[in-house]
Amino acid sequence: MSDSLLRPIKGGNAFEETVQRLLQTIRLGAVGPGDRLPSERELAVRLGVSRDTLREAISALADAGFLVSRRGRYGGTFVTDDLPEHAPGLYEVTDASAAAAPSRLSPDEIADALAVRAVLELGAVRLAAARALPAEDRQRLHSALEESAGAASVDYRRLDSRLHLTIAELAGAPSLVPLVADARTRVNLLLDEIPLLARNIAHSDQQHERIVRAILAGRADEAVAAMQEHLDGTAALLTGFLT
């Protein structure tokens, strides 16, 4: 019994964590290309980390081509206009401590990641559909759907994640959002290992639309069913490719 509770307190050092966190907000589409991050001083407070550490992280991500910093008034830290796909030269920095990161994952780990993702996203979509959404939220959901629908292959993963994350935000339970984000980050790591097929994208787009329609109409059961189908598709893909 007393096993899973005695898990590690913190993952790696503060610098590492900060890099990953920033990378996550970019990869999940929470901030898009050209967007400005909060100022270093504010970000440092928000992340609960010293400005030194934050600056090291920003600097690493700038070297890797994800961020650019501009000085002076109305300066700041911005997301690069066209993002690198596979973090060039960042893994040397990132994996310095935990060695076996890029290796092949075990079937158990894959099933675990998919199960957690399903629990969280199905729960979130049910809550979102059961709520009476204000106009602004309906708008946000709609535009997230549209952006992901017309996305090119290189942007697809990011905008897809952004849509799912938006749904999680609409659930009305703020602390659910980071959990969904982490689960999705974990699944995305797996998805990065397999090819992205145009046919699958088209299929996903259809499912996305059905999910969003059901949420906006307040049909919770249908929204959950549609999401279940959607997630099953990804799960089948993953378990198929990664034996």
Add this chain to the structure above:
Amino acid sequence: MSDSLLRPIKGGNAFEETVQRLLQTIRLGAVGPGDRLPSERELAVRLGVSRDTLREAISALADAGFLVSRRGRYGGTFVTDDLPEHAPGLYEVTDASAAAAPSRLSPDEIADALAVRAVLELGAVRLAAARALPAEDRQRLHSALEESAGAASVDYRRLDSRLHLTIAELAGAPSLVPLVADARTRVNLLLDEIPLLARNIAHSDQQHERIVRAILAGRADEAVAAMQEHLDGTAALLTGFLT
């Protein structure tokens, strides 16, 4: 959009975190009175913390009456036979950094905690019921149920949590367990603020039995429905007492 992802990296210092983690495993019944914790050296590795820090945490919990250490061969750190109810003198240590901890919580925070709890536990119970459980797991579930059923008032919260946590473990997704544990810890903090009525305990016991029966029979939908009802009961209690 880019709000909830820029959350703090780590909560308080390592010592703090370690105290809370150990307290969690005790409070949730993962280790019971008289049980022995792993050796300091092993625990320090498992928690990803230095032995110094771990020892400070153990020492604090020993002062507060939760743990006792015995030296020598076959010694170790043990959970006290009768646990303190409300951590005497531990809050002076614990809340030194984050000041406003024991204050009244806002309705939004209550709803948030309950929503996350529901998402996780409903998802877990569905997975558990959908699996073909090995004999050993069926046995563990059964004994967790029996222990919680015959529990006195002072032990009830702990053994109740233990049962729920056992269900989460049976879901077959290891990384779901810490999430459920955290959600439950958060709800328990709220429950500590309201009285515990014998009538509610009896009612919960009935619901527990129905949940466990449904899981063991593999009737997923009924298990979820029973759990939903169970959680609704707690939610009603909480929102009633804490205006």
Add this chain to the structure above:
DNA sequence: TCCGAAAGGCCGGTCACCATACCTTTGGCT
């Protein structure tokens, strides 16, 4: 009776991280 293994108890050096303060660049406003 003695010994050794396994556990808790105890330093001293080192480094990552933090807090604070100050400097430099930039661009709008007066």
Add this chain to the structure above:
DNA sequence: AGCCAAAGGTATGGTGACCGGCCTTTCGGA
């Protein structure tokens, strides 16, 4: 033209946490 605010860039001292080693206590077994 000049000033000022807001941002990034830099430097320095303080400290909490980690590491590694060592000591002390206790018990079972040779």
